[in-house]
C-alpha cells in the first residue's frame with residue numbers, strides 16, 4: 165500500500181478506534197490486567213464477547229487408539245497412550261530427546277528437538293503418557309515429532325467433549341482462553357433475542373444451546389458438520405450475525421433516507437448533447453451503472469453510492485454524466501481527486517467534453533496562484549462554474565458553492581473519512597435567505613474506486629453504501645502480457661524498451677517504492693533516468709516524481725502525452741488514473757516491494773490503446789513467500805476483482821482495509837458467498853423486526869455489534 169493510501173486508511177481506522185480504547189496511564193499491570201489486555205487485543209471486552217469467541221477447530225481427545233491401529237492411519241492426528249520404555253538424549257545428527265513408548269500393540273518413538281531439562285526428567289522410563297500428534301513412519305519405525313503429551317495414571321478418565329481450539333493472540337494460551345470463556349459462560353445473560361416461534365419456523369437452535377455446544381461439543385456430535393460449520397449450532401451463530409448486519413444496514417439506510425437532498429430529476433438537453441458528442445458509445449456496463457446513479461439522483465434523499473470498476477473500465481465518463489444530470493437540474497457538481505496529476509487529467513478531459521456545450525468547468529488545486537484561486541472561488545460562489553474539479557484544496561473554507569447538488573470523489577480510498585465529510589458539508593444550504601425550503605440538505609455522493617473492494621467486504625464494512633460495478637472494459641483493449649524477470653537480466657529489458665520505442669510505442673519505467681525515504685526514492689529515480697539516458701542515447705527520457713512542482717510535473721506529463729518523450733521514468737506518482745493510450749510497455753523495478761493492488765493500478769496505465777501491451781516486473785531474488793505469491797498473482801490474472809480477492813486471502817481483511825486490528829472483521833462466522841441463503845432469511849427477518857420489535861432489535865445489535873455499529877455509517 166502506498167504511504168498515502170495507508171494514511172487515509174489509518175485515518176479511517178483511527179476514527180473507528182477512537183471510542184472506548186483510551187486507557188489512562190497507570191501503575192504497572194498485574195498478571196490479570198495483562199491477560200485482560202491481551203483479551204482486549206482480540207476484541208474481547210465483555211462476557212458476551214468471550215461467549216462469541218468461538219473455536220476455530222476441535223481436537224478429539226475423547227478416545228485412544230492402539231499404536232498398531234494408529235500406525236495404519238495416514239497422516240492424521242491421533243491419540244495413543246503407553247508406558248515409556250526408553251528415554252535418551254542423543255547428540256547426533258543433532259541434540260534431541262528420543263523417547264520410546266509402548267502399549268499392548270506395539271511401540272512408538274517420540275522425538276523432541278527442543279526440550280527443557282525437566283522435560284527429559286519427566287519423561288522417564290516407566291512413566292505412563294498420553295500423546296497426541298501425527299504418526300509417521302520413520303527410519304526406526306513409527307514415530308511422532310513434537311507431539312503434545314500428558315503424564316497420566318493408568319485408567320485416567322478421557323474428556324467427554326471435543327476440546328475447542330480458539331483463535332488466540334500472542335501470549336494467550338489455549339488454557340487461559342478456555343478458562344476465561346468457561347467462566348464467562350457461567351455469568352452470561354442467555355436471553356434469546358429471537359422469539360421462540362421464530363426459532364421453530366426457521367428451524368434454528370436456541371442461542372444458549374448453540375453457544376454451549378460450540379464451546380463444548382459432546383462426543384457424539386457430527387464432527388464433519390462442526391468443522392464445515394454446517395452444524396445447526398453454527399447456523400444459528402451465522403444467522404444471528406447476519407441478522408445484526410442486516411439490522412444495522414437497514415437502520416443506517418433509514419437514517420440516510422430521513423435526511424433531505426435536493427432531487428436532481430433532469431436528464432435534459434445538456435446530458436443528451438454530452439452523450440452525443442462523446443467519441444465512443446457507452447459499454448453496456450457503463451449504461452447500467454449510469455441508470456442506477458440516475459435513479460438515485462432523482463430521489464429527495466442523498467445518494468451514497470460506490471462506483472467500482474477496474475482500472476480503465478471508464479468510470480470518469482459515468483461520473484461526468486452524473487454531473488451533467490446535476491447541471492441539467494440547475495445544480496453544481498464537484499469532483500475531487502487525490503493528486504494534482506489526476507485532477508488535472510480529469511479537468512482537461514471533462515472540460516473538453518463540456519465547455520464546447522457552453523458549460524463552465526472550474527479548476528481548483530493548491531498550486532494555483534492566489535489570484536487564480538480567488539477568481540476560481542468567485543466563479544464557484546456565483547454559480548457560474550457548474551462543475552468544479554480539483555484536489556483536496558476543494559475542502560478549504562474559502563471555497564463556497566452556490567448550489568452544490570452532487571459530490572464525486574475519485575479514488576475514494578485515498579481520502580480520510582474527515583475529508584470526504586468536509587466536502588459533503590459544502591452542500592447546498594437551503595437555510596440561506598431567499599431559499600424557500602427550510603430544511604438543511606445533503607448533496608448526493610458518488611464515490612469511485614479502482615481498488616475493487618470485494619463485495620463481501622464492501623457489504624460488511626460500508627454498511628450504508630450502494631455499490632455499482634462496471635464489470636466490463638471498453639472494446640478494443642488488448643490484454644496485457646505480464647512477465648516477471650530477475651533484475652540481473654536488466655540488459656534484456658533495456659533492449660526490449662529500445663525495440664518498443666523504435667516501433668513508436670511509449671514506455672513507463674517505474675522506480676521502486678522506498679517507503680522509508682522519499683529522498684532516497686527520488687535519488688533512485690534520478691539514477692535510473694541517467695542510466696537509461698546513457699544506455700539509450702537516441703531516445704528521449706523524461707522523469708516525473710513527487711518533488712516536482714505541479715507545473716513542472718504537468719510539463720513532463722504533457723510532453724509524454726504528446727509523444728515527445730519515449731520513456732517516462734516515474735515514481736509511484738503515476739499510480740492513479742493517468743491515461744496515455746500510446747504507452748504500451750511498463751517496467752516496474754523491485755516489483756517485490758509493491759502491494760498487489762498497487763501493482764495492478766500501475767499496470768493499468770498500459771493496455772489502454774489498441775497495441776498489444778506488456779508489463780515487466782523486475783524483481784530481486786530471493787523472493788519472500790508473500791512477494792512470490794503476489795508476483796504470481798500478477799502473472800496469472802488481470803482481473804482487478806480476482807486480484808483483490810487474492811490480496812484479501814494473502815493479507816486478511818484487517819490489513820486489506822488498512823485496519824490495524826485484523827480479526828476485527830464484522831462478519832466472523834458467516835460467509836456471504838456460501839451462506840447466501842441465510843442472508844436472504846436474515847434480510848427478511850430484519851425487515852419485519854424493524855417494523856415491530858425495536859427492543860429486540862436493540863438487544864440483538866448490542867449483543868453482536870456492541871458499540872461498533874455507529875462506525876459503519878460514514
Ligand code: ADP
Pocket residue numbers: 444445446447450473474475476477478479480481614638639741743772
Ligand atoms: P478508469 O475507470 O480507470 O477511471 P477512465 O475513465 O480513465 O478509466 O477511462 C479509460 C479510458 O477509456 C479513457 O481514455 C476513456 O476515455 C476511455 N473510455 C471510457 N469509456 C469508453 C467506452 N465506452 N468506449 C471506449 N473508450 C472508453
Ligand code: MG
Pocket residue numbers: 479480574614741
Ligand atoms: Mg479513474
